[in-house]
Amino acid sequence: MANEANGVQIYCTDCGTVMQGWKETICRCGGTWDVRRPIASMDGERLRRLFDERLGQRSGVYASGVWRYRELIAPELPEEALVYRGEGNTGLYDSTAAAQYAGVRRIWLKAQSENPSGSFKDNGMVAAVSHGRSLGNKWFACSSTGNTSASLAMYAAWCGLQSLVLAPAKGISPAKISQTSAYGARILAFDGTYDDGIRFLRQSAEKLGLYVCNSLNPYRIEGQKSIVYELAQQLDWSLPDWIAIPGGALSHVSALGKGLEELFALGLIGRLPRIALIQAEGASPFHRMVQSGAASLTPEPKPNTRASALNIGNPPSWRKALKALQMTNGVTAAVSDEQIMAAKRIIDRSGIGCEPASAATLAGVLKLRTEGIIDGDETAACILTGNLLKDIDALHELYENAGDASGGTLNVERVAELCSVQASP
Amino acid sequence: MANEANGVQIYCTDCGTVMQGWKETICRCGGTWDVRRPIASMDGERLRRLFDERLGQRSGVYASGVWRYRELIAPELPEEALVYRGEGNTGLYDSTAAAQYAGVRRIWLKAQSENPSGSFKDNGMVAAVSHGRSLGNKWFACSSTGNTSASLAMYAAWCGLQSLVLAPAKGISPAKISQTSAYGARILAFDGTYDDGIRFLRQSAEKLGLYVCNSLNPYRIEGQKSIVYELAQQLDWSLPDWIAIPGGALSHVSALGKGLEELFALGLIGRLPRIALIQAEGASPFHRMVQSGAASLTPEPKPNTRASALNIGNPPSWRKALKALQMTNGVTAAVSDEQIMAAKRIIDRSGIGCEPASAATLAGVLKLRTEGIIDGDETAACILTGNLLKDIDALHELYENAGDASGGTLNVERVAELCSVQASP
Structure with a gap:
């Protein structure tokens, strides 16, 4: 796929090596691959x-909210290899309630939760699977x-x-793992973390003939760029x-x-725009790195947040994330689980x-507003990354007392x- | 709203009375309301x-997959009263796996499960809420x-x-009730059935100042017609x-x-096309009525099916449903929970x-094919009515042994x- 003829190169973000042929996982130096495209020679208009x-x-294929932007995502893949299943084309909602909550002029909620599998991952996954299939x-x-x-x-x-x-045997959402199983995946639950799984795939995927679809796959990033393309197009x-996004594995901010x-x-x-990357306090190694000015990321050995999608202690894409922040004069913040659930209530x-x-995004905007980093006139x-139905335990906790569940007549x-209404006679 | 000037009438399907003003629930005779439109004077082309x-x-508003067809749904409502939130515009999938499973030439899956709240109900609800708001x-x-x-x-x-x-305190999906609660509804769980709730609303809604959004609301039916409009448009x-649909409260078949x-x-x-209305064996009073040639529906006092959305023993819209079947030379079938779950596996x-x-739709097509009612060349x-994530218990039951959940290294x-792959050395 890396093909000088069409100006596309896959290179290592750490050592600069240009990939020859396709290496599924990582560069020999341990760095991650990225795709370089001849943007300068393209006609934007x-x-x-x-x-x-x-x-x-x-x-x-071009009705897809990802492949609509094919020229910027993967023109090097043959059209017949492109997978599509209604991804993208998600709603953008101008939310007065969210803006009032955070104390800013206007907030749009970009609902990637409306993707076919219920999360923003579809935007990138469709590109990776298309590439692997090709x-x-x-x-x-x-x-x-x-x-x-x-x-996936x-x-x-x-x-x-x-x-x-x-799948780590502990701390994942039952709805998500059941959904995965329903689609027919083989699931291996193991004692360990997401990071252990990544390490295993880095070491053993080629040996086992597995095409790796984690975010270290550069086509995940290429596809995921479509989220901000679509956002921009929707806003003319x-x-x-x-732009506020949650930070877990950090591929999202890299793509953004x-x-x-x-x-x-x-x-x-x-x-x-400036990027506001929001982590959960219990899993915020990247935020801590940025705050302290450290030169490299110190993993969090025991990440612990209620927001299961953010429960990642050793985000593989931190270098790309840092580059994205620097380019946009971006900031990071960490919010507590309580702040996250309060913001969720507003969005729900x-x-x-x-x-x-x-x-976490809305909680983060509120926090950054309170700290004076975001202005009230901004x-x-x-970016809403996952569907309400994806994490039902969270609902039980928060809402079990919202009505009258006592049964009876x-x-x-x-x-x-x-x-609190009056019955007329 | 009932307005002779624009040719729209709301009338009772039982006694023929034309509604004057708006009665929120049912006709004095106990019958349900329906909207009559001047279709004959409209220009189809x-x-x-x-x-x-x-x-x-x-x-x-016209990007909505419901209001795209506004002229056929509710032109009498002022445009500023129309609610929209991305409903409709759902995928239509040509499924070889489903066609092979049922033994017919071709099957399309129409995924109303992709609606914003995850079910086909949004198509009708958006019209009812728009009307109530107006x-x-x-x-x-x-x-x-x-x-x-x-x-709602x-x-x-x-x-x-x-x-x-x-909400009946027993037998409902935890995901659905949690979702409802998250959106901020007041929920009253009571000892009784769906049918008891309907009876209460028929008697007491006006007294309490409640606008009733069950399917006895004729605007639910008007909005729900958009599902087949969109299906037809997608198929040129x-x-x-x-067209196979599940039968619970029977508003769906009425609208279809x-x-x-x-x-x-x-x-x-x-x-x-011919309608195939599929009920679950444990909740199939309508199917039994049709099979036996009875003149009226005998409610099932204790409906019992794993498919919670079909667990309705006294469907209010059975008269409209019968009319729809007769008009299309339609049929009914009842399938077991086992047949439903086997078909679900194919779709998942x-x-x-x-x-x-x-x-139940796919299970029903298979059953009707086996019985020779549907031909192999047809x-x-x-119509897929609800999202995979809507009923997660069902997943646990069916898929808990799909992988290796033993933990360990x-x-x-x-x-x-x-x-079942070989690792290379």
Whole structure:
């Protein structure tokens, strides 16, 4: 795939080595691969027209909210290899309730939770699976705390391919692992963490003939760039002052930064928004690194947050994440589980809904506003990464006392009391 | 709303009385209301062009997969009263696996499970809430086993309105009730059935100032017609031989029949497909009525099926359902929970996924094929009514042994065994 003829190179972000052929996992130096595209030679105006024209498509590959932007994601893959299953095309909601909560001028909620498997992972996974399929792979694998595995399992099933999921036996969402299993993935639950699973795949995937779909796969990042492309297109190519995203494995911020850089270089957006990367306090090694000014990331050996999608102690993409932050004059913040669940309540009760990890964004905007880093007159987009239905335990905890669950008979008096209304005679 | 000037009438399907003003619940005779539109005076060709043009819209009210068809759903409501939140626009999947399983030529899966609240209920609910809002209501209520309540609660939250859900304390999906609660509904769990809740609302809703959003609300049916409009449009206005839908409260089949009748009368489709209405064996009073040739429905006092969305013993819309069946030369079938779960496995493992009730459609097509009622050369669309994530207990039961959940260490040998692959040296 790395092909000088079409100007595409895959190179190591650490040592600069250019990949020859396809190495599925990591560079010999231990660094991660990234795809370099000839953005400077592309015609931004032509692309904008093309992307806008494709909005009218309702079927076929270019109706996908990822492949609409194919020229920036993977033009080097043959069209017949491209997988699509309704990903992207997610809603963007102008939320007064969220803006009031955080004390800023305007907040848009970008609901990647509306993707087919219920999370933002589909945007990147569809590109990785397309790439792996173009090379003739049969087995696709990942280490996952949930959303990644469900997305991989869905796309593998959709294409008639096989998937293997390495899942930490503890601390994952039952809904996510059940969903993964339903799509037919082989699941190996092990005693260890997400990070242990990544380490195993780095060492053994080639030996086992597994195509690795974690975010160290550079096509995950390429596909995931489509989130900010779509956000920009929905806002008529003018982005808000801030984009807030949750930070777990940090592939999301890497993709966001790369997508922004490209949009800016192409002249599709006139200025760069600032990135606000929000981690959960119990799993915030990246935030701590940025705060302390340390030169490298010290993993958190025992990550611990209620927002299961963020429960990652050794994020593999921290170098790319740092680059994205620096490029956009971005900031980090860490929020408590209580702050996350309070923000989730706002998002849920606005009729949008999300899983806890997604709500870290709104909690983070509030925190950064309180600290004076975000101004009250500024605007922000919060990327909602996972569907409300993805993490049902969180609902039980938060909402079990929201009504009258006592059973018993139904009568006018009970209803009138519960709703604080008066019954007419 | 009932307005002779624009040719729209709301009338009782039992006694024929034309509604004067708006009565929220039922006719004095006990019958249900229906909306009559001046279809005969409408220009089908003009409508088709209009609906096709609107496919290019990606924001605003006409980007909705319901309001795209506004002229057939509720032109009498003022545009500013129309609620929309990304409903409809769901995927249609040509599934070889499903066709092979049922032994028919071709099966499309129409994934209403991709609606914003995760079920087909959004199509009808958005119309009912729009209508209720146009009348100035503040409190919206329903009796529900789950999907209806989640949909209502979502739209009420989205519009800043209040919702009340009467929920049977037993036999409902925890995911659905948690979702409902998350959106901020007041929930009253009571000892009784869905049918008891309906009876209470019929008697007491007006007294309590509640706008009732169950399917006895005729705007639920009007909105729900959009499912078959969209299906027809996606298939370039040519429907398959059969449309299979699950039967619980029977509003779905009523809406489907009405939508088909209109499409045919307008010349938008050249022939009517046959409806296959599938019930779960443990909750199949309508199927039994049809089979026995009885003149009226005998309720099932203790409905009992694993497919919780179908667990309804006294479906309020059975008269409309019968009319729809007769018009399309339709049939009914009842399938066991085992047959439902086996069909669910096929749909899940094709990468689409659904809740158990939805899988009754595919199980029913297989059964009707086996009985020779559906021919092997025929085609069918199965309407998937609810998202995979809506009924997670079902997943645990079915899939808990799909992998290796034993924990322990991660090594090449375990992976090789689980995936039946050979590790290279």
